[in-house]
Amino acid sequence: MITEELKINIGPQHPSTHGVLRLVADLDGEYIRDIEAKIGYLHRGMEKLAESRNYHQYLPMVDRIDYLSGFFNSASFCYAVEGLAGIKVPKRAEYLRLITMELNRISSHLLWLGTFLLDLGATSPLFYCLREREEIVKILENLTGQRMMYNYYCFGGVRKDMPDGWLGSVRDFCESFPAKIDDYEKLITENPIFLERTKGVGVISQEMALDFGITGANLRASGVKFDARKNMPYSVYKDFNFDIPIHQEGDCYARYQVRLLEMRESCHLIQKAITRIPGGASEKLKVKRTNCGCNKPECAFCGDETKVFFKKTNPLVLKIPTSEITTFVESSRGLSTCYVRANGTNMPDRVKWRTPSFSATQILPELCKGGLYADIMAILGSLDIVLPEVDR
Amino acid sequence: MYDFYLKIFKYLSLPKLIGVITWPVIPFAAIAALMIVLVLFLVLLERKFLALLTIRKGPNRVGPNGLFQTVADAIKLLFKEDIIPANANKILFTIAPVVFFFPAMVVYGLIPFAHNWVAINASCGLLLMLAISAISILGLLSAGWASNNKYSMLGAMRAVSQAISYELPLVLSALSVVVLSGTMNLNKIAFGQGNIFGWYIFPSFFGFVIFLICTLAELNRVPFDLPEAESELVSGYNTEYSGMKFALFFLAEYAALFVYSALIVTLFLGGYSSPFGGYILGLIPYIKKVVFLEQAFWLMSKTFAIILLIMWIRATLPRLRADQLMSFSWKFLLPLSFLNLLFVALFKYFIG
């Protein structure tokens, strides 16, 4: 029977579009005949803003591209400028970057888990996830001074060394966290309704994922082993041996499992990094530094490796000769790319962000077509889209 | 009691006719008052209980420990502007909440709160109850249609299809109780069960489970809250409602929650009868007459246990999808309820 199609506007203001995504769907009863994604409601002109600001002025804005995982974009931009200007980053600062980035990945995935399940109709996991996320946010706040817009990285390192006892709090968190994931798994993983809602829904085949340029956990859930941390090593990821979890199915359930495994893996990575950080915890390092006091660059306690980059790069002096660079950072949502082109002044000529959510939003209509109305929310939730990152 | 009531009218030199007419109204007035208080308490209970499960504190600002929060909410809703969308069908839009509200109110009269303490002691009370409560779906349909909102429309469509498909297993599993008890009078069903060993949950366990699941569906509660799925349909059929009309929807939902829970208790868990057979109050000679208080206590405590179970389920489960909801009902629950009915009939024939 041919019936009149119902055109429905999902968003830009809608409880589960994760921001201001607008989907125009043609419904036939509960079934979706056609769907179109419209973006741009949160366009802040991040690339245009860069043209009128020098590198230091632009740095705090970068955090706001993806407000749930600010460290990644910040790191991406920092690596770009460091690469252009030839600034060397001390080992200890790199380790701090790694720890903060991995913590941020966990916190971002936690929020994703909560909201994904909220989209599916389960309310309580959101609160449990936010409780754990609050712990991470508190840890990061103690380090950087803010909860979301950290502005902690600077060109050539990080702004401050860790406070006393910070490493201990990270260690405590990493020890208690796997048990919490077990709790979530108990609640969700085997739940028949959750399985019904996610298994076989929104399947991204391997070819499709590559064709659409999907990256991150979404790609790894489709069976492609690609992780910028392994394949395009940056920071000190080379020093670590870690697994890249992959799943072959490519449906919402696989994406869920990959993200949970990633959280566990990040947790291990942080634990390893804590033990290996040059100089160790700050309270011990301070004592060693005062006892040593040799100030030789090769010294283990007060040399370059453990000294966090304190020297302020003057924004008026930091002029980068004409050159271009592209950096790749594996953010919590996928491959985050920053292209910076310098032109000899203290302002960038062009900054371009390639964000993982942009590609993930592009594939959304393909996945939703032919499914049910309720599947939109499951797929949208599982792709882990953050709209400010899409619109920039 | 009736004579005493008429005497008051004689004493006040009022016409006897008023007394005769108003006498049947009294239980309804009492039940209406009970219902309003219960619903306000239930809303608070749900918020507090969910807060407890999700490691929050819940409402704790109005009154001691947030006790008057729902009262404040109700007052706020009363004073809010009553918005009718420009293109809505005004008559249906206004009638819909009332149509949704009144069946939930009427069926309170059919619940036996204690032995023979029932406002309408109908001989086919169970049938009447199911029939009346099924009317409320008309309210949802007209609300969704009259709002002239696509989300409301979808919500109403889901609500109707859901209610119709879950009505069948519900009635069939209730039928198993009728088979066991041999009557449709709720008072007799409750009285017939006696102590814990006589409860109909034991011969008709699957009936109980099916009835509970169908109750969740009829009440539009998680995991069957598709008609008002806030992550999909914003708020479903009551998206456009505000003020007192919204409050009526809200109240009716919680009223129905209590009634259905009480119905489950009456059908499967012995109703008002004590699980131990005897009554403590019944042992004491002088206050034997107030044994109904203990019976009401048993009914209430069992009902609240069921309500808490429903809230607990709400905190645990995600939402089903529309097609899964349908197939679950038609392909799984309906055959199972037939099997259950067959089993119960055999049980009755050979053992009971």
Next chain:
Amino acid sequence: MELIKKIISGIIAIKNGMEMIAKHAFRPAITIQYPEVKDQFNARLRGHIALTSNEDGTSKCIDCKSCVRVCPCGDLIKIESHKDAEGNVKIDKFSIDLGRCIVCGNCVDICPKSALIMSNNYELAKYDKEDLVFDLEDLKLSYEETQHLLKELEKDL
């Protein structure tokens, strides 16, 4: 058979989930009743920008305008000054539009004389946008507060 297995595993999973939820009922609530109870912060917390002061209550600012140049929001810091007879810089006017400030801390990092500092005050709600333009008097911390903050910050440097 498949169906029965599925049903049984589903029931077990739901039971496990409900158990896990019920376990949480006995854990303490994590709610912080904000206006009455406040969260604990360390000295690094980036509240609004404040001016440090010397022992005599004057500002350390020398009007170099470094902070203006690194501010990502453009012209929200406004400084006016004059030189007194001895050649020392006296600040006449110092205002920050905190309604537009994004609290990034760039100005504090760049300040050569540590005249600026991030205070720990994050409660900045006002009824009027204009009230958020803080001038010298609003921004300046007393000497004791300055010393306290600096000491706390130095602790974990």
Next chain:
Amino acid sequence: MSFEEFFNRHELNIIQEKDASDNDIWLVNQNDLLKVCELLKTDRLFNYEMLLALIGLDCVSHFEVLYSFYSVKNHKKLFLKTVLQKENPVVESLCGLYSSANWHERECFDLLGIEFLNHPKLERILLPKDWIGHPLRKDYKEEDERLSWNRR
């Protein structure tokens, strides 16, 4: 087989550049672009099956488009660049080869005004449909009367 050999074999005129992190950037003639991409994607040795990003650049005298590809098989990345003239920046669309090019090209058109031939739906994506001008061009001036509230 190196890139030079590969390009020579197909008689393609390609210039090599370096960026700051020592990656090769291959400068491709805009007429050859589609052919090069097709070869690179289908060639079994290279197999660049992923278009990561498409970056439009305004270099005042001319426009450039920088493509970055990735091969999951070999775990190698590749940068291609093509130069477009200032007056009429037109380049062949890659939508037929890579689905991900669709939105990236729309974004590039939206912000820089570079046109892509044979694009299925070349419309503005981030900015409103009635926006005047292309903001990331160096000569862009905000002349829209409706945006006067924006200037404080």
